[in-house]
Each structure stands twice: as structure tokens, then as C-alpha cells.
Amino acid sequence: MNDFTQAQELLRQFKGDAYAFGDGALAHTGALTAPLGKRAGLIRPSHPGSDVIVDAVVASLEGSGVAIVGVLRGVRPNAPREDLFRLSGELQALDLDVIVAIGGGSTIDAAKAAEVLRTLGGTIDDCFGTGEVTAALAATGKTLTPLVAVQTAASSGAHLTKYSNITDLTTGQKKLIVDDAIVPAAAVFQYDVTYTMPASLTADGALDGHSHALEVLYGAVGKPGYARIKTVATEAIRLIVQNLETAIREPTNARARTALGLATDLGGYAIMLGGTNGGHLTSFSLVDVLTHGRACAILNPYYTVFFAPAVEDPLRTVGEIYKKAGLTDANLDRLAGRDLGLAVAEAMLNLSRRVGVPTTLSEVEGFTDAHITRALAAAKNPQLKMKLENMPVPLTADMVDESMGAVLQAAKTGDLSLVKSVH
Template sequence: MNTFEHARALLQEFKGDSYVYGNGVLNEVGKIAASSGTKVVLIYGQFPGVEAYVKTIQDSVAQAGVQLVAVIEGAQPNAPREDVARITAELTQANPDVLISFGGGSTIDATKAAEVLRTLGGGIEDYFGVGLVTKKLADSGKTLTPHIAIQTAASSGAHLTKYSNITDIHTGQKKLVVDEAVVPTRPMFDYTITHTAPPALTADGALDGIAHIVEVLYGAIGKPYYNKMEEIAKAGIALVVKYLPKIKDNPQDAEAREALCLATDLGGYAIMIGGTNGGHLTSFSLVDILSHGRACALMNPYYTVFFAPAVEGPLQIIGQIFQEAGYISQDLSGLKGRELGVAVAQGMFAFAQAIDFPTTLNAVKGFTQAHIDRALTAAKNPQLKMKLENMPIPLTAEMIDEYMGPILEAAKTGDLRLIKNV
């Protein structure tokens, strides 16, 4: 079984026949909508050429005999709270019995959150954390509207997962709704939509997929799902490391595009098995200067060195992938602990440089010490404590300044010596 076949087998195991994906599947949306209700709302994000895809969706829905009762503009990047509020109001007015979201992670996440607010009321702050939507649904006896989530970018896996990332753009801080209740009932992904994605967006999304897999793998040590995470990691990370540089050389490479779609979908599988941790936690405080995938890619080498003594098995797997791709030259077999972590981090840096990603915070336009202060403060917020708990070396709020502080200081300049291991 080659890597592509292995990835498809893992996705079948993950979602079964509920997930419709591949090249040219967008026109199936009407049939799927008709199986769930009679009044549909379409929430779609903006990107070049979106109008043609929206027409395909509208035609498919009409042919299936389903009424399209409203078309709503999706969310801006990072799903600002203001967009969630606006979408909530428009959904309430339209009163659909099926939702179709069409966009990247921000539009899909905003749709998830808006439907929660439409059905359960309150403010989004009421649902940040783990399982609070499910609890409110049980207490109220209500249910959320069926949601067909159509992904347009190989990135977040939002169409497959229980996460809704929402940002307060005034403070520059992102927070999470984490709840099985918001998982879209029918995910879709037409891979051909990604063929015209610009290089920067493509790379951001692919590295977000790697971050999902790497962080969950680190946190899976000693857990029942560790062997499954090894399997996902070997397929997903290898697909990105091998094929992302090919897209840089040839953006229309259909095989490479499929590889990234499969890999980032596997990232979605990963974060439904376990949770992300350090890289994602810090990325939530960098939303005003970096895209999400770029922030995670920048931070994960530094967390790799910090976690290294506890994650030697994962580091050998990841290191071998980067070594086979030519990004690590030294022999990893005799390395252990921090020394192994530094070698893998250097491989991650080499890969980032090959795709024109920054490797230090000082190289990012707009970065200031205030971003580190914000990240340290956010890490102590109880609403984000799941990220601390998911770490292979769990940190308490009292340990943040002593251990996370040096990680972020190291990320400023690239000096790995600053990182202090527990």
C-alpha cells in the first residue's frame, strides 16, 4: 500500500461513507442537502473565482428540489467575533433546516459557532472550553441544525472536527470551542478547488496540517491511541514534506495537490483523536502578525526541543521523514533526549527555509515583546488549559513563566540554548 492509498484507508476508517471527497465532487452537494432537509442556507467565504463554485452549489441544490432560503457572506480570516454575530443574526432570520458552509477554516468555524448561538443563545464566551455546547444541548433538549461543511483549502480540517476557533480582533487573542456537538454532519472537500490556491496559502495550510499531527503525536505517548497516531504521522507528515516543495515549483501539480489535501485531512483525524498543545497555544496570540499555519510551523521546533526528553519515539519517526527528504544529514539513531530534539528542530528549520517560512519571531514583521507577554498571559487562562494538559510535559499556570517564557525567548532569535527542560 503506497502513502496515498494508506491515507485514503485512514480517512475511510475515520469518517466512513459520510465524507465525500476527491476531484469534482462539489455537484453532489444538492443530493446530500436533500437527504437532510428542505430549506438550505449557504454561508460562503471569499476567494478568487468563488462565484463559479457558488453557482455550482446553487444549481445542485435547485436540481435536488431543495429551497435555498438565504446566501450569507462568510467570515474573515481567523473568524472574528463580529462575523460570528452577523452570521448568527442572518441564520436566525432565514430559519433553515440545513446549513451549507463553503470556505476555509474561518468560515466553517464561524458557521459552527453561529449555529450554536442561534440554537442555544448566550454569547460565544459562554462556550469557550471543552464540552459546554453538549451540556447546554442536554439541559435544553435542543439539537443543532445539520451542517454540510465544504472545505476549500488544504489546511485546518475544520470540516471534519470538533473545533471552532474564534478571534477577538481587538485583543488579538483566539479562543476555542471544543465540542463533539459542532462536528459537521456531512463533510465535503472537492480537491480541485485547491488547484488555484496561491503559494502562501498552500504552504500555510500544509504546515497547519503537520502541526496538528506533530502536536497530537507528542501528546499521545502512553495513550491508547499512540499506535494509530504513529500510523497517521508516517503518512500525513511524509505527504507534506515530499509534495509541498513540488507545488512551489509547479502550482498546478494535481498529484501534489491531492497529497496535501489527504495530509491535512489526516491532520483533522489527528485532532479528533487527541489534542494539540504548545505550538497551537502560542499561535493564538500571534494572529495579528502571522497566519495560523505559519505561526504553528514557527513555534513547533522550539517546543520540540522542550518536549524532547519525553517524546523520543515520535522524534525518531519525524526525524526519519525529514532525513529521507534531505533536511537532516546526521545519524539520528544514537541520539536521545534534548540532543535528538535539537537535531529534529534543525530539520524543521531547514524545511521551513526551503518553503520560504520564517524560523524566528524577530523575522516576522510587526513582532514585539508584547506578543510574548500576550502569549504567556493567555497560557494561564483556564479557557485554554486543555492545551497545557495536552502537552507531553504538562505545564500548570504556575510553571508558564519559568518554562514557556524561555521557549518564546528562544523563538525570538533562534537560540535553542535558551530553552529550559523540566
């Protein structure tokens, strides 16, 4: 058995024949798309090297009898509202019956939301939250056009999930659509297309996948389905911790790139089994100064100490992964509760240091206390309530300032002692 057998089998169980991943996957795009529609609106990236990917997808589509009725430009990082509205209008002008979106998480998220607006009309604010799109489709009798998502970055897992993150650049706040109706009908990810990802994006993407797995794992303790989530999440974390440094050091290392692709896909699987919580919730208020994965990576060690007494089982499992990678020499068997959380948090911070990611908010250019104020206010917004409810010890809006406030002050300064662990 190689290191990837379990990850590959988990993904097959998750997506079956609707997902082509790994070597040669781009050539399967047409076969996956043709049963869904014959007139495709193609959304594509424009970064250097993207023409090779787009050409392979177009050749596969045309070879399967799918016509390209329009080629549209993707979106900027974090899927700004303005780009979403532009994309929705451009899709509206096309005579299409299927959408093929090529890109990273931002473009795929925007494609999901753009099709929602194209079909349902109204405002994007009506869609934020959980299940709003499904409710609107039921009320109107409408259906969404199928989306085929062709992923180009090992990161968010957007090609596999029910999430769409959209950013308001005027307020610096990200909000979320959570709805089974927007899961892509088919997906493709050929992991070797990530060879050209720069080191910073490689780290950001992998740490986003790590955060998906970690936060879902923490939030699942004591709930039905924990065993399955533990299997999926710990495999994702293992592959990232063991391979991230190599992928950064050797960008064309096939083994490391495959590991990160599989791991971030498993992160996508994890967030379909459970929900993210603290790190992701706060990251939504830092979009003007931090990339998403980097924000989550900074925050999660501090949330780990906060949650520690409630998440001992996953902490022991995750801690052993970090110990085998040489990121901690703590005797984890002798630690419990907050002390165990502190040891695992330090190991996570060590990984961030090794891959060039800041470990405190104060290191981030442009960060101010206004970001903490914004994050605490956003945590009380009913449209983000699911993040509070997903925490290992669910918080209510009136608990945010004291509990989360201490976590964010710790993340600002790097002083883990400021965190008040849950009891």
C-alpha cells in the same frame, strides 16, 4: 499501492459515507445534504474564482431537491467575533433546516459557532472551552441545525472536526470551542479547488496540518491509542514533507495538491483522536501579526526541543521522514533525548526556509515582547487549559512563565540552546 492508498483508507475509516473527498466531490454535496434538510442557508466565500465552486455546489443541491433560502457572505481570516455575530443574526432571519458552508477554516469555524449562538442564544464566551455546548444543549433540550461543510483550502481540517476558533480583534486573542456537538454532519472537499491557492496560503495551510499531526503525536506518547495516532499523524507529516515544495513550485500539480489535501484531512483526523498543545496554544496570541499555520510552524521546532526527552519515539519516526526528504543528514540512530530533538528541530526549520516561512519571531513584522507577555498570560487562562494538559509533560499554570517563557525567548531569537528541555 500508490502513495495515497493508506491516507484514503484512513479517511474512509474516519468519516465513512459522510465525507466526499477527491475528484468530483462537489457533485456529491446535494446527496449528502438532502437527508439532513431541504431548506439550506448557504454561506459562501467571495475570493476570485469562488463562483465556480459555489455554482457547482448550488447545482448539486438543487439537483437533489434542496432549496437555497438565503445566501450569506463568509467571514474574514481567523473568524473575528464581529463577523460571527453578523453571521448568526443573518442565519436567525432565515427559514432553514440545514446550513451549507463553503470556505476555508475560518468560514467553517464561524458557521459552527454562529449556529450555536442562533440556537442557544447567550454569549459566545459561554461556549469557549470543552463540552460547554453539549452541556447547554442538554440543559435546554435544544438541538443544533445540521451543518454541511464544503472545504476550499488544504489547511485546518475544520470540515471534519469539533473545533471552532474565534478571534477577538480588540485583544488580538483567539479562543476555542471544543465540542462534539459542532462536528459537521457531512463534509465535502474536492482537492483540485486548491489549485488557485497562492504560495503563501499553500504553505500556511500545509504547515497547519503538519502542526496538527505533530502536536497530537507528541501529546499521545504513553497514552491509549498512541499506535493509531502514530499511523494517522506520520502519514500526514510524510505527505506534507514530501509534497509541499512541489505544490508551491507547481500550483496545478494534481499529485502534490491531492497529497496536501489528504494530509491536512489526516491532520483533522489527528485532532479528533488527540489534542494540540504548545505550538497552537502560543499561536492564539499571535493572530495580529501571523497567520495561524505560519505561527505554528515557527513555534513547533522550539517546542520540539522542549519536549524531546519525553517524545523520543515520534522524533525518530518524524526525523526519518525529514531525512528521506533531504532536510537533515544527522545520524538519528546515534542521537537521543535533547540531541535528537535538536536534530529534528533543525530539519523542521530547514523545511520552513525552503518554503519561505520565517524561523524566528523576531523576523515577523509587528512582533514585540508584548506578544510573549500576552501568550504567557493566555496560557494560564482556564478556557485554554486543555492545551497545557495535552503537552507530553503536562504543565500547570504556575509552570508557564519559566518553561514556556524560555521556549518563546528561543523562538524570538532562533537560539535553540535557550530551551530548557523537560525531564
